[in-house]
Amino acid sequence: MxxxxxxxxxxxxxxxxxxxxxxxxxxxxxxxxxxxxxxxxxxxxxxxxxxxxxxxxxxxxxxxxxxxxxxxxxxxxxxxxxxxxxxxxxxxxxxxxxxxxxxxxxxxxxxxxxxxxxxxxxxxxxHRLLAGLGPEPFDPALDAKTFRERLARKRGPIKVALLDQALIAGVGNIYASESLFRSKILPTRPANSLSPSEVKALLADLRAVLSEAIASGGSTLRDHVRPDGELGYFQHHFAVYDKEGEPCPRCHSKAEILRIVQAGRSSFYCQRCQR
DNA sequence: CCTTGAACCTGCGGGC
DNA sequence: TGCCCGCAGGTTCAAG
Incomplete structure (x- = not known):
C-alpha cells in the first residue's frame, strides 16, 4: 500500500x-x-x-x-x-x-x-531506521544539481535508484514508474547516464506526481483505508503502473505499456515515449 | 564499494 | 468448485 x-x-x-x-x-x-x-x-x-x-x-x-x-x-x-x-x-x-x-x-x-x-x-x-535515509523529495535543499550528484554515483538502472531510500526517501514502486513515464525516461537507463536537463525534469515530475497523489488523498489499491474514517476508495489514476498491455495514455501508439522486472520488482513503461 | 536475488508473510486473482 | 501458481505498495541480508 x-x-x-x-x-x-x-x-x-x-x-x-x-x-x-x-x-x-x-x-x-x-x-x-x-x-x-x-x-x-x-x-x-x-x-x-x-x-x-x-x-x-x-x-x-x-x-x-x-x-x-x-x-x-x-x-x-x-x-x-x-x-x-x-x-x-x-x-x-x-x-x-x-x-x-x-x-x-x-x-x-x-x-x-x-x-x-x-x-x-x-x-x-x-535512530537506526531513520539515520540512513536520503533527502525528502520536497526538501528545498534537494535541487537538480544535488539530485544529479546523487544519481551520478549509481550505475544501476534509474528505476532501481529511485527506490533506494538512501538516495531519495519515500519513493516506492508505483511512483518510480509513474515519474519516469512523465519524464519520458526509460526505467532501464543507467542512473548516471541522465543528462542535467533530464535530471531536472525528473525531479520536477517526481514532485508533481507525488503532490497530485497527496492531493487526491493518497492513491489506493485494494486494502487502503483512509485513517480519517471516510471510505478508503477514492481512485487515483496511474498512467502506466499495472497497465501492462494497455495503450499509452500519452502517445496512444499501438505499442502497449510493457512490464519488466528490475531488482525483483515490476516496472511499467511506454517503449515509444520513454527514451 | 556496488548490484542482484532471496527472504520475510499472507491474501488474492487467474488459469486449469 | 478447488487447487496451484504468480504476484503484491517494502526492507534487509547474503553472495557475487
Whole structure:
C-alpha cells in the first residue's frame, strides 16, 4: 500500500483526530512484525499526550510528551484504522492506542512487513531506521544539481535508484514508474547516464506526481483505508503502473505499456515515449 | 564499494 | 468448485 503520498495521508488523517489527546492505553496483540516491538511499548505510551504527527520517508512519526517518539512503518500491507470505542480485534490487528476520550487508532498488517519502534526525540534523526535515509523529495535543499550528484554515483538502472531510500526517501514502486513515464525516461537507463536537463525534469515530475497523489488523498489499491474514517476508495489514476498491455495514455501508439522486472520488482513503461 | 536475488508473510486473482 | 501458481505498495541480508 504505502509510499510517500499514502503515508502522508495517513499521518495527516491521524493528526486530525489524535493530536492533543492523551493515551489511555496501548494494546499489543502480536509483537512479531518485521522487527519485534520495543520492550515495554504499551507501558511507555500510556499517559503520554500526542503533540504532533508527521512523516519521514515512509515512517509515520508520532511525537509524544516528555520527549518520546513513536515510529510506525506500514510495510506492504499495513494500514491504520481510526474509530471510537473498542479497537478492532481481527487477526491482523497487531497494535492499537486508545485515547482518554474514547478514540482509537489501530495498525492492521496481514503480511507483517511493517514495524513499530520508539525513539527519543533528541536523537530521532540518528535512530537506526531513520539515520540512513536520503533527502525528502520536497526538501528545498534537494535541487537538480544535488539530485544529479546523487544519481551520478549509481550505475544501476534509474528505476532501481529511485527506490533506494538512501538516495531519495519515500519513493516506492508505483511512483518510480509513474515519474519516469512523465519524464519520458526509460526505467532501464543507467542512473548516471541522465543528462542535467533530464535530471531536472525528473525531479520536477517526481514532485508533481507525488503532490497530485497527496492531493487526491493518497492513491489506493485494494486494502487502503483512509485513517480519517471516510471510505478508503477514492481512485487515483496511474498512467502506466499495472497497465501492462494497455495503450499509452500519452502517445496512444499501438505499442502497449510493457512490464519488466528490475531488482525483483515490476516496472511499467511506454517503449515509444520513454527514451 | 556496488548490484542482484532471496527472504520475510499472507491474501488474492487467474488459469486449469 | 478447488487447487496451484504468480504476484503484491517494502526492507534487509547474503553472495557475487
Amino acid at each position: 504505502p509510499e510517500l503520498p499514502e503515508v502522508e495521508t495517513v499521518a495527516r488523517g491521524l493528526a486530525k483526530v489524535l493530536v492533543g489527546k492523551r493515551i489511555a492505553r496501548a494494546l499489543v496483540r502480536r509483537a512479531d512484525l518485521r522487527l519485534p516491538f520495543p520492550k515495554g511499548l504499551a507501558q511507555r505510551l500510556k499517559g503520554r499526550t500526542i503533540l504532533k504527527i508527521d512523516r519521514r520517508a515512509k515512517y509515520v512519526l508520532v511525537h509524544l510528551s516528555e520527549g518520546l517518539a513513536l515510529l510506525i512503518h506500514l510495510g506492504m500491507s499495513g494500514r491504520m484504522l481510526l474509530g471510537t470505542g473498542a479497537a478492532p480485534k481481527g487477526k491482523h490487528a497487531h497494535f492499537a492506542i486508545e485515547t482518554e476520550d474514547g478514540a482509537h487508532a489501530c495498525l492492521e498488517d496481514p503480511r507483517r512487513f511493517g514495524c513499530v519502534d520508539l525513539a527519543n526525540e533528541i536523537d530521532l534523526d540518528r
